[in-house]
Amino acid sequence: xxxxxxxxxxxxxxxxxxxxxxxxxxxxxxxxxxxxxxxxxxxxxxxxxxxxxxxxxxxxxxxxxxxxxxxxxxxxxxxxxxxxxxxxxxxxxxxxxxxxxxxxxxxxxxxxxxxxxxxxxxxxxxxxxxxxxxxxxxxxxxxxxxxxxxxxxxxxxxxxxxxxxxxxxxxxxxxxxxxxx
Amino acid sequence: xxxxxxxxxxxxxxxxxxxxxxxxxxxxxxxxxxxxxxxxxxxxxxxxxxxxxxxxxxxxxxxxxxxxxxxxxxxxxxxxxxxxxxxxxxxxxxxxxxxxxxxxxxxxxxxxxxxxxxxxxxxxxxxxxxxxxxxxxxxxxxxxxxxxxxxxxxxxxxxxxxxxxxxxxxxxxxxxxxxxxxxxxxxxxxxxxxxxxxxxxxxxxxxxxxxxxxxxxxxxxxxxxxxxxxxxxxxxxxxxxxxxxxxxxxxxxxxxxxxxxxxxxxxxxxxxxxxxxxxxxxxxxxxxxxxxxxxxxxxxxxxxxxxxxxxxxxxxxxxxxxxxxxxxxxxxxxxxxxxxxxxxxxxxxxxxxxxxxxxxxxxxxxxxxxxxxxxxxxxxxxxxxxxxxxxxxxxxxxxxxxxxxx
Numbered sequence: 001x002x003x004x005x006x007x008x009x010x011x012x013x014x015x016x017x018x019x020x021x022x023x024x025x026x027x028x029x030x031x032x033x034x035x036x037x038x039x040x041x042x043x044x045x046x047x048x049x050x051x052x053x054x055x056x057x058x059x060x061x062x063x064x065x066x067x068x069x070x071x072x073x074x075x076x077x078x079x080x081x082x083x084x085x086x087x088x089x090x091x092x093x094x095x096x097x098x099x100x101x102x103x104x105x106x107x108x109x110x111x112x113x114x115x116x117x118x119x120x121x122x123x124x125x126x127x128x129x130x131x132x133x134x135x136x137x138x139x140x141x142x143x144x145x146x147x148x149x150x151x152x153x154x155x156x157x158x159x160x161x162x163x164x165x166x167x168x169x170x171x172x173x174x175x176x177x178x179x180x181x
Numbered sequence: 182x183x184x185x186x187x188x189x190x191x192x193x194x195x196x197x198x199x200x201x202x203x204x205x206x207x208x209x210x211x212x213x214x215x216x217x218x219x220x221x222x223x224x225x226x227x228x229x230x231x232x233x234x235x236x237x238x239x240x241x242x243x244x245x246x247x248x249x250x251x252x253x254x255x256x257x258x259x260x261x262x263x264x265x266x267x268x269x270x271x272x273x274x275x276x277x278x279x280x281x282x283x284x285x286x287x288x289x290x291x292x293x294x295x296x297x298x299x300x301x302x303x304x305x306x307x308x309x310x311x312x313x314x315x316x317x318x319x320x321x322x323x324x325x326x327x328x329x330x331x332x333x334x335x336x337x338x339x340x341x342x343x344x345x346x347x348x349x350x351x352x353x354x355x356x357x358x359x360x361x362x363x364x365x366x367x368x369x370x371x372x373x374x375x376x377x378x379x380x381x382x383x384x385x386x387x388x389x390x391x392x393x394x395x396x397x398x399x400x401x402x403x404x405x406x407x408x409x410x411x412x413x414x415x416x417x418x419x420x421x422x423x424x425x426x427x428x429x430x431x432x433x434x435x436x437x438x439x440x441x442x443x444x445x446x447x448x449x450x451x452x453x454x455x456x457x458x459x460x461x462x463x464x465x466x467x468x469x470x471x472x473x474x475x476x477x478x479x480x481x482x483x484x485x486x487x488x489x490x491x492x493x494x495x496x497x498x499x500x501x502x503x504x505x506x507x508x509x510x511x512x513x514x515x516x517x518x519x520x521x522x523x524x525x526x527x528x529x530x531x532x533x534x535x536x537x538x539x540x541x542x543x544x545x546x547x548x549x550x551x552x553x554x555x556x557x558x559x560x561x562x563x564x565x566x567x568x569x570x571x572x573x574x575x576x577x578x579x580x581x582x583x584x585x586x587x
Contacts, residue, residue: 014464015201140250143231143243143272150246157249165254167270168200173257 002029004135005169008054008122009144010034016141017045019169024048028137031129035122052129056121061113063106072103123148137164188220188576191301193290193316195308197227198467199268204408204438207467208331208385208491209307215386215565216572217262224301225264226293228271228286228312240274247272252295269293279310279337279344286311287318294319303576308332309351309358310344317354325356327575329383330365333412333488339372352376357575359383361489362510381575385491386568389560391471393500396552397478400502400543401432404477406470406492407484409440414506414528416442416449418483421535423453428536432458434481437473439464474499479542483535484508485528494563497522497555502546504538518558521551 005020016034023030024046032045036053045051075098083091126148129135140146149156156163166172192213196206206227217223233240251269258266273285298321306313306328313328320326328351338344352358352373359381360366370377403422407413415436426432436446436459443461450456465473474480480496482505490510496503502523505511515522526538542550561567 012201014203015199018200140254143233143270146247146250146272147233147235147239147243150242153246153249157253165250166256167254168268170200170258170268173259173265 001137001164002133002135003031003137003139003169004126004129004133005030005032005034005049005139005141006126006145006148007032007034007141008056008126008148009142010037012142013037013039013043015168017043019139019141020049021046022171023139023169029133031133031135033122033126033129050133052125054122054125056118059114059117059121061110061117063110067106071106076103119148127152136162137166139166139169141168188303188573189301190216190220190223190303190305190576191299191316191320192223192225193228193299193304193306193312194225195228195230195271195286195312197225197229197266197268199227199229202464203466204464204470206307208489210467211386211388211565212305212307212329212568212572213264214262215569217264219569219573222301223262223264224299225260225266226290226299226312226315227266227268228290228315229268230282231270231272232275233272234275237274244272247289248292251289251292255293267293277337279341280347283310283314283344283347286315290315290319298322299324303327305329305572305576309355310338310348313351313355314347317351325576326354327357327359328355329359329361330369331361331385331488332365333486335365335368335488339368345372349373349376352379355379357381357578359575361385362487363513364486364509365488383571383575384563384568385489386565387491387494387498387559387563388471389498389556389564391475392498392556393475396547397501400479400539400546401429402477403432403434403479403481404437404474404496404501405434405481405483406437406474406495407482408438409436409442409446411442412485413438413440414483414485415446417530417532417535418481419446419449419453419455419459420532421483421539422459422481423455424532424536425539426455426458430458433460434458435460435462435473435477437462437465437470470495471499474501477501479504479523481535482506482508482511487511490514493522494559497552497559498563500552500556502542502550502552504535504542514559514563515555518551518555520549521558522555523550 003023007016020030020032030049032049033052035056079091079095194209196209198207198210213223233243255267255269260266269290271286271289273282299319302324304316304320304324304326306316309328309330316326358379366380369380405418409415422434450459474496480501480503482493484506485508487508487510493503493505493511494514504524506528507525508528519525524538524542526534
């Protein structure tokens with residue numbers, strides 16, 4: 001079968017290594033979609049597994065330079081410099097209020113836009129592998145994987161009722177999804 | 182009354198060994214291995230918690246997707262000994278509210294079962310508030326549900342009003358309630374005095390089949406089998422070891438286990454100048470532990486608190502003495518054989534305490550310990566056959582006997 005092992009957050013290193021290797025041992029074509037983390041600079045996934053590394057943490061939502069400099073960086077730098085000696089408390093208060101009302105909301109909005117950007121990027125990567133490699137077994141190896149495809153699940157299951165879905169790859173008792181009782 | 186070997190049992194547990202963490206819940210698997218020869222079939226429901234750190238609105242969408250996925254995505258796994266294993270991801274919000282977690286456990290098991298009950302007439306759960314509640318909510322009306330409390334975090338649970346009320350309800354509904362050590366028994370009995378006579382002690386089973394051929398000659402090769410977390414106080418073990426190493430450069434220490442303190446501990450070993458004598462083995466398969474212990478001379482366990490302290494019994498089962506803190510469970514497990522088994526030390530941050538305990542043990546070793554006696558004593562209580570017998574006695578008891586005894 002063509003298996004997609006989806007772990008977009010990818011912190012479960014041992015499971016990723018072990019389960020994808022086991023699936024390859026069992027003769028499946030295995031695709032792994034995972035965020036690249038420093039751990040993988042010194043560890044390897046089984047060479048039989050096709051790895052699609054995501055680099056989502058390199059993505060940042062753009063922010064206009066004037067906004068960043070004029071409303072966040074420069075005011076903070078100036079206020080921090082002034083907040084010394086007898087001016088420490090009053091300027092500290094101004095800095096606190098500036099951060100609360102101006103800078104933090106800007107950064108919060110940018111953080112949110114970055115999260116959406118990364119989510120869309122990961123989602124597109126998973127869907128692309130699904131379509132391109134005719135995946136017939138989807139392993140959702142972490143909560144982040146369910147999060148990623150949450151909106152697609154109803155339509156996906158309706159369109160492809162034969163698609164096998166599991167949360168891990170282990171030596172299952174049979175190849176068919178059995179009654180959980 | 183069940184005919185021996187004909188019992189049909191379901192085990193519901195939040196912990197069970199898995200590829201990511203092969204040692205987590207190894208004591209539950211040991212319990213399953215111990216009782217399986219006396220059962221016609223055993224089905225294990227491993228309710229592994231999946232914490233979802235997302236805003237509430239997004240969580241609702243994820244929950245909806247999971248409700249569609251879960252009933253079709255949990256195939257049986259062929260485990261050893263004819264056991265059937267289901268891994269059921271149990272999504273929960275990031276909360277310290279134990280009643281909420283309890284609800285999620287019960288709810289997700291119901292989804293996985295697609296609304297039908299667990300088929301087995303005997304259900305044994307581990308951790309009453311989570312897996313125990315899930316078992317009670319999803320069992321057959323005529324099923325008997327038992328639960329064993331192991332949690333090192335029980336005090337946190339019982340400190341919450343809602344969780345305490347839920348726990349009380351669970352204790353009412355259970356056919357039998359077990360704890361793995363005296364500290365837990367006291368805690369539950371103090372909180373629920375009206376259930377005090379329902380609390381029974383039961384042991385985690387330990388494999389006594391493998392042991393060293395000969396006892397260690399000198400206690401130089403230390404081993405610790407423990408997660409590398411704050412509660413286990415491995416930093417104090419390293420400091421105490423550094424003191425002892427200064428006296429005897431032939432000492433070595435193997436740390437088996439992994440955890441969030443690993444990097445910190447590796448740095449500490451370097452800082453103390455003992456890095457060359459300390460080996461970090463990382464997490465290993467539970468089956469490998471007896472062999473690793475048998476390759477060493479002394480098990481050192483420095484935990485702050487243990488409900489049972491299974492590893493201490495495992496060390497003696499493997500044929501090595503133990504140097505262990507007075508952290509709760511081990512005092513109960515080694516009651517009556519303290520000197521024969523090794524040496525107790527206080528939970529004290531001063532590394533001199535560990536070093537002094539080691540010196541005392543070494544000073545009276547081998548004549549001042551009796552590993553064979555300690556081992557035989559423990560096997561009678563914690564061996565697979567003994568623990569299986571304890572479970573069968575509870576499960577096979579007619580309901581009227583249970584009522585009368587209460």
